[in-house]
Amino acid sequence: MYITITAQKTDGNYAQSAVDFVNYLEKENVGKNTDDLEHFFDQYEEGILRQEVISAIDGNTAKLKKSEPKFYSITLNPSERELKTIQSSQEALKRYIREVMKAYASSFNREINGRPVTIDDIKYYAKIEHQRTFKGSDKQIIENQPYATQILQLKQEIRRIEHGELRGNISKLQQRIEQLEQEAPHQINGIRIVRGTSKPGPQSHIHIIVSRKDASNRYSLSPGSKYRASEVLMNGKKVKRGFDRDAFYKSAEKTFDKMFGHKRNYVETYRARKTFLKNPKLYFSTITKLPTNERTLAFQLLQRSGVDTALLTIPTNKLQLAMKAIHILKKGVGKAIESASIGI
Numbered sequence: 001m002y003i004t005i006t007a008q009k010t011d012g013n014y015a016q017s018a019v020d021f022v023n024y025l026e027k028e029n030v031g032k033n034t035d036d037l038e039h040f041f042d043q044y045e046e047g048i049l050r051q052e053v054i055s056a057i058d059g060n061t062a063k064l065k066k067s068e069p070k071f072y073s074i075t076l077n078p079s080e081r082e083l084k085t086i087q088s089s090q091e092a093l094k095r096y097i098r099e100v101m102k103a104y105a106s107s108f109n110r111e112i113n114g115r116p117v118t119i120d121d122i123k124y125y126a127k128i129e130h131q132r133t134f135k136g137s138d139k140q141i142i143e144n145q146p147y148a149t150q151i152l153q154l155k156q157e158i159r160r161i162e163h164g165e166l167r168g169n170i171s172k173l174q175q176r177i178e179q180l181e182q183e184a185p186h187q188i189n190g191i192r193i194v195r196g197t198s199k200p201g202p203q204s205h206i207h208i209i210v211s212r213k214d215a216s217n218r219y220s221l222s223p224g225s226k227y228r229a230s231e232v233l234m235n236g237k238k239v240k241r242g243f244d245r246d247a248f249y250k251s252a253e254k255t256f257d258k259m260f261g262h263k264r265n266y267v268e269t270y271r272a273r274k275t276f277l278k279n280p281k282l283y284f285s286t287i288t289k290l291p292t293n294e295r296t297l298a299f300q301l302l303q304r305s306g307v308d309t310a311l312l313t314i315p316t317n318k319l320q321l322a323m324k325a326i327h328i329l330k331k332g333v334g335k336a337i338e339s340a341s342i343g344i
Contacts, residue, residue, distance in 0.1 A: 022057075060211045147181075265298055267287065
């Protein structure tokens with residue numbers, strides 16, 4: 001499960017409305033019949049319409065400055081194995097999100113009227129999407145780019161010939177374009193993968209928009225707080241503050257495994273991701289020491305993400321070579337995490 005929490009995007013001052021972000025989340029509804037539309041849901045209700053979400057988020061921003069975000073975006077990206085575990089069930093994802101948001105509430109080290117924050121203090125709206133498209137950072141786009149560049153140049157040359165600016169054989173140029181299209185290393189059903197191409201296989205994921213203010217519109221609840229769960233002395237009183245992201249991420253992972261009986265491999269765990277970021281040598285060393293079945297699966301998951309696991313077999317006593325291998329592996333796993341192609 002790859003989870004991100006990001007503040008409302010800004011260009012200087014924050015927009016005073018969530019309309020642009022909510023409209024973005026409506027992209028999969030474009031062109032659908034009324035009966036097929038995917039609506040928002042919250043902790044207790046289904047079928048919440050776009051305008052209701054905008055009104056609720058925009059109307060819950062009391063005393064927030066223009067320089068402060070009005071909402072946060074949480075994205076949960078189940079891995080292919082996790083989606084297989086629940087058979088990509090939409091109802092299972094909804095049940096899971098409602099449990100995850102309870103964990104979100106309990107990760108605030110805050111009190112409201114002398115009690116801990118609960119799910120009823122959180123104003124959020126979630127939406128499930130079923131498609132993903134390739135972006136510029138994906139391996140397939142990067143490796144197809146030389147072919148894309150040549151194709152673009154040839155098309156520009158054809159246009160110049162058509163406008164009488166250049167002399168040449170358009171038919172031969174078109175044949176060359178067709179050849180390059182076929183030679184591109186990454187294709188789906190014989191068509192070259194480009195930015196915006198839909199990714200194959202199960203791609204369900206969840207977007208959540210969460211108000212910065214609590215449901216009463218009185219208290220600010222920021223998961224982007226620079227403070228971890230702690231206490232500070234203010235006006236002679238101890239005040240709790242902060243949001244524990246580690247606790248939230250770990251709870252989201254454990255909740256999925258407990259609800260659906262998912263058997264999580266080491267490379268799919270939040271603990272592994274933390275280890276990779278802090279100590280990549282330990283990360284790769286841990287993988288090589290896993291029990292045979294788990295190690296085999298770990299290698300398979302990394303290979304699917306484009307990581308050259310053959311480098312993991314290099315003897316560690318050859319220090320210089322091993323460190324070079326770790327650098328290459330770190331780069332590969334980093335790209336896999338960035339594109340969320342492995343569920344860690």
